[in-house]
Every structure is written in structure tokens, then in C-alpha cells.
Amino acid sequence: MHGPSSEWKKDNAISLKVIIGKWFFILYAIVYAGFILINVASPKFMSIDIGSLNMAIIYGFGLILFAILLAFAYNHISTHAESVMNQEQEDDMKTERKDGDEA
């Protein structure tokens, strides 16, 4: 048997993070699949001018930027969830300890 490379506290925010992670993943996968399908089904669409660039460049840069934005959003939500949900756990533990001391 082997254990993890380092120890950590119990994380109450896991379920929430998994749900958000799944939805963000599905959202990005749809946008990425759309890029592939447009390339295959309607490649001329990718040559349409959009300002000084074209759809291919905008969509390509967009996919990169969208990944970065989703990553920051996911981290923001996850960090907030960890601080709130794990704080509740710490508060409960403190209360239990206090009750025990008083008893």
C-alpha cells in the first residue's frame, strides 16, 4: 500500500468543486467541438472577415482566452467555497471543543 505524497485536511467543498468542474468542462468541450465541426462541415465560415481578422483567428484566440477565463472563474469559486465550507467545519470543531471544556 502507499499513501499520498503529502497530507491535507478534509475538504468539505469537494462535491461542489466536482459539479462546477464537470459543467465548466462540458461547456468548454462544446465550444471546442463547435470549432472542430465548423472546420469540417463549413470551412468557408472560418474565412469570414471579422474586423481586421477572420473567424478562424478570432475563434482560435477565443478558445485560448475562454480557457484562461474559465480557469480563473473556477479557481475563484473553488477558493471561496473552500474558505466558507471548511471554515464552517473549523467553527463547528471549535464549538465542540469549547462545549467539551465547559462540560
Place this chain on the structure above:
Amino acid sequence: MNYQASPWAIVIFAMIVAAVLGISFHFSKKSKSASSYMAAGGQIHWSVNGIAFAGDYLSAASFLGICGMIALSGYDGFLYSIGYLAGWIVALFVIAEPMKRMGKYTFTDAIDQKFQSKGIQFWAAISTLLVSMFYLIPQMVGAGALVTPLLGLPYWVGVVMVGVIVIVIVTLAGMTSTTYVQFLKGTMLIVFSLVLVFLVMSRGIMKAPDQGGEKPYHKFITLEATDTAAGSVKIKDTTYTVVKDFLDGKGLHFVKLSKDGVESVWKINDETKQLTETQVISVSKDGTTLYNGLPKEAGAFYSVGNMSEIIEDGVPVEKTKTLDPFSFIETIKNGTVIRWAKTMVSDETGKMTIYHQLPTSGRDVVSPGLKYKVDASKGATTMQRLDFISLMLALFCGTAALPHILIRYYTVPNAASARKSTIVAIAVIGLFYVLTLYMGLGAMVNGVIDLTNDNMSAPLLAKSFGIFIFAIISALAFATVLGTVSGLIIAASGAVSHDLMDRYAGRNMSDKTKIRATRIAAIVIGGIAILLGLLFEGMNVSYLVGWAFAIAASANLPAIIMILFWKRTTKEGVIAGIIVGLILSLGLILLSQETFDNVYKLVNVKAPVPINNPAIISVPLSFLSLVFVSLFTQKKKQPSLEKTNG
């Protein structure tokens, strides 16, 4: 092309190598336990780990391969950038935190955590080794390609040099030194890529790019013919003598001419009766190689890449003013770019590799379709379009299944750090991939492409701005290879010592023995990497990395995903998924047309497998076999997978 080393290049190269080795010696005293050697003790800060992720991931394929492919094929090379970055979404949202919770040192640890199965230990370790080996090949090829222009040394010296330095880095301090080498390299790569793109924008674009006045662009000329009928070609310029005309395998018409005793090859346009100059490398039966009819030392084989038509503010111009990121792409889009195509011809005297001009609309350059045929109206077949989908699938699914990337999750203290370091990696890697488009297109229009080695496009673009920036960029590219190869050798040697020897063979090794075994494995794997690097000389490194992604996506990802999200997964199912993924992806690659052409060097031989990227077949079948075998091997007492994330 002929390359000469400069003192600056040698000094900067020596400084970077000294810094890398200094880091390794510094940390060697701190790597006494297996945990510190194989996972840096799990104590790396997430911000450092994030940049190190970028340093690990932005390999020779990203820097040399993608830029080279964009320089030759425009937007289609950028598809790799998009796919490589998208793969990090799978890593962040699906893999990062569970991976950190489940494993200790290796990828095998994580997928075997619930089952403790010898079969999984064996096959996951084999998969790690194979993926790492396939990923090592392009890194070594990139290293060999770099030392010639950088230090004026032959290809094989670069391959051996990288192998030896990396063996020193890895055997001295394992993951700790590797992490800081990757951190250093990741930071420098971003900074100097930004500098290079800034210089490209500042210079603007010109029809006859003269590399800042340093090197006049060779003007490829056109001759007029009076007759272009096969077998009776006649030209107006009587200083040339017609030797013979011939067709290539695609039916293109060429003619060999002679002038002043030097032979040259010209492409015939039968409609306009014009002959355009080509560049040709001919290898005669006695082994003599000539470049444009002369020995290599004569320097008659020219670097290429220019625009034949530039429109600025609606007016044709010879040269633009300084451009910004939008007007740079707009200028290329509205003009005409001279690209170069390659064809090979054999006759009774030997073999000829002919590079001929291909004027291409800028609109096509900045749209998909020049390399990967996707447009049915331009003759793309269903199989070619499936090949494209398959490539994009492999890139998307492969990142999160690369063993050398996955082990970096064990170097941080907790799951939140794993997540945060992935986010830093996505931001840094995303920025770099945007820059690849500008570096690649910059090379395409700045007359710096070496047709015999497109991997050198980015360093040669840097060279056009002076030897100092070239020396930095090339030494950095070399460090890029060092960082990635170190990570790969750590992953592969960990698979041998920890997965195969310690756990699978049940050697129950002490920390000291395990470190010694890992070091010996690193030396052996480094030696194999050197041999593979010598064997695959000349192939586009990004293309080769595509194979590693396909194997990782087929063999590893289905196992990871199903263990995380399907409770009925069994150990037999996992083993079946890995074996099917490995055999199918490898088999399809080895029997593909690209392998027949570029690895086996079989001229005009049709390969049995009609697609070059196997993921579209091997990934679904790996998933299916895992599900199918799992359903048939459900046991009442088998521990069902608890919700791994809970």
C-alpha cells in the same frame, strides 16, 4: 543550409547550461529520500509549480515544431496550439485535484490506488514508458536540430549533449532540480518570445525581406519557354541548356537545365509557358549530395519565406511600416504569400528532393486547410476530414494523460495547490500559444525558413534580428528541451523503479535502494533517448508529439476518467482499456501513410491505414473495452469504487 557558430551563442549557451547544472548540484544535497527525489517532497509552491508546468509542457514541439509548422502551413500549425491548450481544461476540471488525492509518485499510483492490482501496475507502467519514449523522440530531434546553427556542431552532438546533461540533472537531484530548471526555462521562454514578437511587429513586412539589411533576399527568377510539351521543352534564354524534363508522382512537370556546368531544376507552367526556379537537393547513386547543383559549402541553397504582394491601406507596397498584432495578421490576410511545397523524384542517376514555389492567398494562410484538408469543395476526402477530427481529439484528450505532466501534481502540498498551479500553467501556456502564431507567421514572411529543417524557423527568425537575440532564443530552446526531457526521464525512470521493480515485482525497496534504482533507470532511458533521437532526424517535432498525445489519450485517459466517474469499473476493465488503447494507437501509427513516408522512407507505397492520427478509433475503443470487460467481470465481493472525489 550552412551554419556558423558565433562567440555570443557559445557564451550564452554555456551560461544557461552552467545555470542548469548549478541548480542540479545545489539541490542534490537535499534529495535524500524517495519522496524528495521523485516528488520534490511535495513542498513546491503552487506558483513555482505552475510555471514549472509550463516549462515542462512547452517542449521542443511547442516552440520549434509549432512555429515551424505555422511558417510552412499557416493557420494549420496554430491548430496544435489551440488543441494543446484546450487539453489543460481536461486536466484542470477533471484530473488535477483527484490526481493529487489519489497518487504518491507516479501515474500508476493514482489509477491503482483502489485496486492494488499487479496487472494495472504492470500495464500502466508500460504505458508510461511508451508515452514517455514517444515524447522523448521529438525533444531529442529538436536538440539535434538546434546545435548546428547555435554551436556549429553536427546533429548527433546535440542529441548526445542533451542526453548527457539531462542524465546529470535527473540523477543528481531528481524532481527538485527538474522543477527549478523547468521554472527557469518557462519564465525565460515567455519573456524572450514576447521580445521576439515585439521585434517582428516593429520591423513590419517587406516583399524582399533582407533581415534588417544584413542579408539580401535571393530573388527567384522566372524563365520564358517557347515549347513546354513533354520531351521537347525549349526556352528563350539560350545560356541555359535543357538536360531533360520529367513528371513527379503528382503529375507536376519539371525540367532540368544546365548553365555554366551547374544543373538546376525548374517547375513548368504549361499554361503560361513559364519556368519558375526551384530549390533541389540531389543525392546521386554514389552518395554525392548537391544543393542546387553545388556542394553544401557553396551556400547556394537559400532560406525562403516572403510575400509577393503586400497591400497597405488599400495600396500595393514594397514594405509596410511598423505593425500591431491586428494589422500584422490583416496585412498577411490581404496579400499573397510565397509558400514552398516539397516533392521527391527518383531516376537512374539518384534521388531528388525538389522544393517549388506555391503562391498562396493570405486568406488561405490565416484559415485552416493548407496542411489538413478539411474543405470538401477543395477536394478533401471524408478520411482526411476524419484525420483532422482525430488530431484535435488526441490533443484535447492527451494532455491530461501525459505521465510527465501528471507527476507534477505530486510536487505540491495539497489539492488546492494542484488546482492553482494548473491555473497558472493555463495562463502562461495560453499566452505563449498566442505568441506562436506571430512567431510562425513572422518566420513565414521574413525570409528565414530553412526548407531542410522547418523546426529551426523560430530560432532563425531570431537570428534575423541579430546574433545576440538568436543566441538567447536558441540557448533557450535548448533549455526547453532540457526541461522537458528531464521531466520525461523522471516519469519513465519512476515507472521502472517504483511501479515495476518496487510494487509490481514486490522488491519492497528502501528509500536508498529506490533512489539508486531510479538513477540507474534514468541513465538507461537517457541512453535509449539518444539512440531514438539519432534515428528520427529531420521529422517535424510537433507532428511526432502528436503521436505521443494519441497514445496517452488512448491508453491512459479512459482509465483515469472511468476510475474517477464510473463506480462499476473493475481492475480487469482498466487493464483491458490500457492494452486496447496502447495496441490500437501504436498499431495504427506504425501502419499510417505518414510513417511509411517519413519514417520507413518508402516512396510511393500506399499504407494500409488510411488515417495518420489514430485517436478517433483508439480512444472510443479503449473506453468501450474498459466498459465491456468491467461489466463482464463484476464480482459480488469486489470493492466497488467509492466516489473518489468524496
